[in-house]
Amino acid sequence: MNRTGLIILLVLATSCSSKKIVSQTTKDSVKKAPIATVKTPQEKAKIAREIILQDNKSIYYYSSTITSEDLKKHLLKLTSKEFEGRKTGEKGQKIAAKYLADYYKSIELEAAISEGKYFQTIPKEYFKGKSKDTSENVLAFIYGTEKPEEVVVISAHYDHLGVKKGNLETKSEEIFNGADDNGSGTSALLEIAEAFQKAVIEGEGPKRSVLFLNLTGEEEGLYGSKYYTSHPVFPLKNTVVNLNIDMIGRVDKRHEDNPNFVYLIGSDKLSQELHFISEAINKKYTQLELDYKYNDTKDPNRYYYRSDHYNFAKNGIPIIFYFNGIHKDYHKETDTEDKINYEILTKRAQLVFLTAWEIANREERVKID
Ligand SMILES: [Zn+2]
Numbered sequence: 001m002n003r004t005g006l007i008i009l010l011v012l013a014t015s016c017s018s019k020k021i022v023s024q025t026t027k028d029s030v031k032k033a034p035i036a037t038v039k040t041p042q043e044k045a046k047i048a049r050e051i052i053l054q055d056n057k058s059i060y061y062y063s064s065t066i067t068s069e070d071l072k073k074h075l076l077k078l079t080s081k082e083f084e085g086r087k088t089g090e091k092g093q094k095i096a097a098k099y100l101a102d103y104y105k106s107i108e109l110e111a112a113i114s115e116g117k118y119f120q121t122i123p124k125e126y127f128k129g130k131s132k133d134t135s136e137n138v139l140a141f142i143y144g145t146e147k148p149e150e151v152v153v154i155s156a157h158y159d160h161l162g163v164k165k166g167n168l169e170t171k172s173e174e175i176f177n178g179a180d181d182n183g184s185g186t187s188a189l190l191e192i193a194e195a196f197q198k199a200v201i202e203g204e205g206p207k208r209s210v211l212f213l214n215l216t217g218e219e220e221g222l223y224g225s226k227y228y229t230s231h232p233v234f235p236l237k238n239t240v241v242n243l244n245i246d247m248i249g250r251v252d253k254r255h256e257d258n259p260n261f262v263y264l265i266g267s268d269k270l271s272q273e274l275h276f277i278s279e280a281i282n283k284k285y286t287q288l289e290l291d292y293k294y295n296d297t298k299d300p301n302r303y304y305y306r307s308d309h310y311n312f313a314k315n316g317i318p319i320i321f322y323f324n325g326i327h328k329d330y331h332k333e334t335d336t337e338d339k340i341n342y343e344i345l346t347k348r349a350q351l352v353f354l355t356a357w358e359i360a361n362r363e364e365r366v367k368i369d
Contacts, residue, residue, distance in 0.1 A: 001181055001246050001323070002218055002306050003331055047273065048280050051358060059357060062199050063285070063350045066191040068342040071349065074103075074187035075249075078158070079177040079337045086178060087162025088217045089124065089131030096158050096186075097136045100214050103190055104140040109197050112139035112211060112233050122216065122227045130220040135159075137215050137224045139233060142196055144209040144360070151209045151234045152360045153317075154192060154352065155225065155308055156185030156245040157218030164333060179337040181330065182218070184249030185322075188349035189214060195353050206360035208240060215308050218246070225308035229315055236312075241274060241359050241366055242319045244309035248348040249340040252325030254293075259341060261289040262348045263323040265303050268295070271318035274366050278320055278355050286351040294323070301326075318366055322352055 077083070077099060084092025101118035104111070111118040120137040127135065138158070144150065160178030177183070193212040199205055211234065217223030229236065251259040268275035282288055294303045304310065309319040329335040359366055 001303075001326075001330070002222060044276055044280075047276050050362065051277070051280050051284065058199065058202075058204050059285075059354065062195045062204075062357070063353050065195045065198055066188075066346060066349050066353060068346045070191055070194070071187045071345055072337075072340075072342055074190050075179060075183045075337055075340060078183040078186055079179045081175065085162040085176040086158060086160045088159045088220050088223070089127065089133040089135045090162060092162065093135060093159055093216060097138050097214075097216070100138040100158065100186070100190070104138075104193065104212070107194055107197050108201075109140045109142065109193055109212070112141035120228065120231070120233065122223065126227060127217060127220060127223055130223070131217065135216040135224070137213065137228055139214070140193060140212040142200055142205060142210045144207050145205050146207040147365075148209050149238050150240050150365055151211050151238055152206075152240050152356055153211045153213055153242045153312070154189060154245070154356055155213040155215055155242060156189040157182050157215040157224060157308055158186040159216045159219055159224070161219055161331065174333055176331070176333050177336050179340055180247050180249045180324070180327070180335050182246050183337070184247060184324075184340060184345055185245035186214060188245050188248060188345065188352065191349055192353045192356065196357075206357065208360040208365075209234070210356065210360055218308055222308055222311060225311040229311045236315050236317060239312070239317050241271075242309050242312035242317055243322070243352055243356055244307055244312075244319060245322045245349075245352060246307040247324050248322050249342075249345040250324045250327050250329075251341055251344065252327050254325065255289075255291070258289060259344050260287075260347070261291050262351065263291045263294050263303075263325055265292075265295050265321040265323060266309060266313060267320045269304070269319070270313065270316065271366050271368050273369070274318045274320065274359075277358055277362075277366070281354050281358055282351055285354050286347050288347060288351060294325075316368065318368060320355070322348060324348075 086096045161176035164174040215224030309321045
């Protein structure tokens, strides 16, 4: 989750509001074909029926391969001292990038750039002085079995704030571990990728292609997603959806008494159908309380504009942002692994997986309205 961009984005938000994007997209699509909006109970029931029809044992099985133990294993690694707080363009971030690529390779998940090439390298200059060196997005890919040209993008940024005082002669207490921000989302993405890959190996791979997009430069101003969306590896017009995960391992004050929740942001902004699919999937499988508090465009926190999904939404791609809210350790060296709620992290990761699975396997592409 990005802090520094808030003010700039506030200005941006008012000048180029999401309304503008919606009306543009609507105008274009209406010209081609009338769009079915999901408004009536009958239409909602139809989507729910389709989801039930698709139901089979495998979806339960693959989602159950996302486990607390595996998430913890990744998170312990990402927050360990050698990763030095994963600051963009620095040694720790490079070690993290290698960890991600090595993991994908170990489960035989294809590189997206070219054979064996997982890194999308971003030039140093692109970061406008905010990175000491080049930096890398890490991309792994599953080729769809029926509609490979249509791509579902699941993303999480893996960079964080580095080390206090800027040197590693310091104690481990002075490293910004970023366990929740966004070690939690990064671990979830690895596990989701593994679940999809298991399906591929067992001959049940998704109909549409799936891109696992680990982004850099988020904390410096959403640079990794900005770069990807202006240098897309797969055409944006074929990008069906972006599910973005940024901070899903904690419970905020508002939910102290009911940790079984996740904030969803943006799901209804460009596609009512996406919103309803997401609700139906949760109702059927994960039963989390979906909190839309921050989805309100009038909310002063403006979270819709503050993580990587925004660069996809700006391009007219429907998005969902999964988030646990701000807590007292946000952007502090106390955002440590021991404070992660693994039970709830697992459920949230499963929700993202199940939603992606549904979107990747549905008969029709999610409609923009
Ligand atoms: Zn952050």
